[in-house]
Amino acid sequence: MEGLSLGGRTALVTGGAGGIGRAVCADLAALGARVVVADLNEDAARRTAADLPDAVAEPVDLADPASIDDLAARTGHADILVHNAGVSVVEAFAESDPASWDLMWKVNLRAPMQLTRLLLPGMRGWGRLIFISSDGARAGSGGEGAYAATKAGLFGLAKTLAREAARQGVTSNVVCPGPTDTPMVRAVAGEHPGLLDKLARQIPLRRIGRPDDVAGIVAFLCTDRAGYITGQTVSVSGGITMH
Numbered sequence: 553m554e555g556l557s558l559g560g561r562t563a564l565v566t567g568g569a570g571g572i573g574r575a576v577c578a579d580l581a582a583l584g585a586r587v588v589v590a591d592l593n594e595d596a597a598r599r600t601a602a603d604l605p606d607a608v609a610e611p612v613d614l615a616d617p618a619s620i621d622d623l624a625a626r627t628g629h630a631d632i633l634v635h636n637a638g639v640s641v642v643e644a645f646a647e648s649d650p651a652s653w654d655l656m657w658k659v660n661l662r663a664p665m666q667l668t669r670l671l672l673p674g675m676r677g678w679g680r681l682i683f684i685s686s687d688g689a690r691a692g693s694g695g696e697g698a699y700a701a702t703k704a705g706l707f708g709l710a711k712t713l714a715r716e717a718a719r720q721g722v723t724s725n726v727v728c729p730g731p732t733d734t735p736m737v738r739a740v741a742g743e744h745p746g747l748l749d750k751l752a753r754q755i756p757l758r759r760i761g762r763p764d765d766v767a768g769i770v771a772f773l774c775t776d777r778a779g780y781i782t783g784q785t786v787s788v789s790g791g792i793t794m795h
């Protein structure tokens with residue numbers, strides 16, 4: 553099948569050392585992209601990059617605008633931006649702490665805005681913006697009100713960018729994982745024994761998602777074969793949500 557190579561492209565993946573991010577980095581690298589693994593966890597980013605053929609690790613704190621400026625300056629140019637880093641503080645909204653709203657707003661929504669603002673002007677003639685949101689934002693999710701609000705903000709941003717950047721050859725799409733087996737979900741499941749099994753029984757495909765499930769569609773959306781797909785939101789959730 554033609555048009556699947558990402559040879560010659562540079563891809564910056566935020567949260568690239570995490571569960572889904574690492575799988576995304578691996579698939580983009582397998583298609584030939586040079587990958588920038590940007591993560592708060594510098595050691596994990598280095599380990600991720602070391603396993604890939606042409607990758608570099610870049611430390612960044614996406615909650616800190618100055619750190620994002622530095623990352624963009626060091627990177628210089630990216631053809632592909634995968635806004636994957638995310639944080640979730642699970643708490644009933646009525647008891648939620650505004651300090652956690654601020655963290656989620658900064659990492660989940662403000663950082664993708666800032667990084668896109670810095671790197672989009674350099675995408676001339678070809679570019680890919682991918683925003684990792686969440687089915688929790690499409691369908692609502694108990695204990696994740698502020699998280700869902702920040703993740704829902706990505707829908708409006710991505711669709712607007714799809715309209716504004718189309719003429720410069722840039723597509724902009726959102727991928728929404730459902731429950732996916734990563735450290736983020738394990739942390740929540742650790743406090744609620746049996747949660748993952750219960751969830752799996754509710755999913756039509758009868759299992760929790762794997763990072764690879766999400767990475768496959770992200771990588772495809774970055775290829776030339778997906779060049780006519782923009783402004784879309786795709787759920788990867790085993791059918792638990794259907795939109």
Ligand SMILES: NC(=O)c1ccc[n+]([C@@H]2O[C@H](COP(=O)([O-])OP(=O)(O)OC[C@H]3O[C@@H](n4cnc5c(N)ncnc54)[C@H](O)[C@@H]3O)[C@@H](O)[C@H]2O)c1
Nearest residue numbers: 567569570571572592613614615637638686731732734736
């Ligand atoms: N796992 C799921 O079930 C699930 C479901 C829906 C959406 N998502 C979304 O998918 C994305 C990836 O999640 P995951 O499950 O792989 O999580 P994860 O916790 O395994 O990975 C997240 C990565 O982001 C990095 N990160 C966190 N804060 C950062 C910061 N301030 N600056 C830079 N990097 C930072 C972490 O170091 C980590 O490597 C997130 O946006 C998450 O909201 C996950």
